[in-house]
């Protein structure tokens with residue numbers, strides 16, 4: 252018998268000009284909300300915010316968010332929320348504002364409003380803390396996922412296409428990591444309790460539900476990815492763009508948290524030790540490390556070709572030069588592999604024993620396959 256877990260936000264809502272309904276959701280908690288957002292992001296949507304404030308007669312308390320999700324900033328914002336008696340927290344913008352809002356809300360009333368679809372983090376019950384200097388501090392898990400995740404598709408269509416494509420890269424790994432996690436009967440994040448509680452079991456396997464969502468995520472990318480990219484280039488909301496926004500945020504979010512992470516994200520974390528990759532987004536790196544995972548697990552050639560063709564078509568990186576790394580030594584790849592293989596990494600959710608040498612080899616071969624694919628297209 253197996254213990255399984257699945258976690259999700261209470262409500263997910265997505266539509267054109269959906270931000271106009273923000274006040275309605277605030278009103279379900281009370282009259283005012285602490286707004287955690289970068290001033291640039293507030294500016295992008297200020298007319299819609301003003302309109303929903305007036306329509307629903309709510310107060311949004313602006314917080315002068317400093318841009319980093321640090322313990323200090325979280326404490327300052329929590330004190331502000333208390334002082335202003337805010338009924339709920341809103342995290343609006345990209346990853347940092349969203350993570351900060353999760354930390355401030357601590358699993359209580361929380362509305363997440365992503366203004367880009369670049370990662371699958373919005374729906375999750377976890378956040379990443381950094382030091383005020385921007386270095387990794389710790390992971391935080393909360394008792395619940397956000398109360399509401401609301402997506403204004405018009406806002407996403409008007410954001411740079413590179414964010415949407417990066418989101419497709421993050422979503423690309425979801426099925427393969429969930430499949431590996433299922434094959435190895437490894438634990439998923441959905442089972443983790445908030446904090447360390449005596450006597451509370453944090454071990455749970457993925458559900459069939461999560462694996463099915465992850466698979467549908469991949470199928471949606473193949474079907475609608477290219478058309479969604481073109482729609483975003485033209486700042487137009489089309490059914491394909493809507494499907495990809497849902498895949499990037501909802502399907503991938505539920506898929507990774509309840510289906511599990513494996514080699515692709517661990518190799519991503521290792522890859523950040525290569526200086527050249529620092530100018531690339533999370534999802535762009537994950538697209539390449541997905542190919543590395545497929546090499547590592549010796550996936551079917553058809554599957555590998557399908558992923559290469561998809562990434563190439565939408566403009567995701569398929570080799571190391573695409574990520575700012577023109578040449579790399581075997582020693583450097585071993586350093587990447589070492590970081591990817593530390594005991595707490597998700598790479599150990601692969602259904603076979605992992606060695607640093609095997610990981611370095613997989614990255615090197617993935618790079619060569621990507622280069623060959625490009626050369627064949629150019630010929």
Ligand SMILES: [Zn+2]
Pocket residue numbers: 370371421516533537
């Ligand atoms: Zn990711």
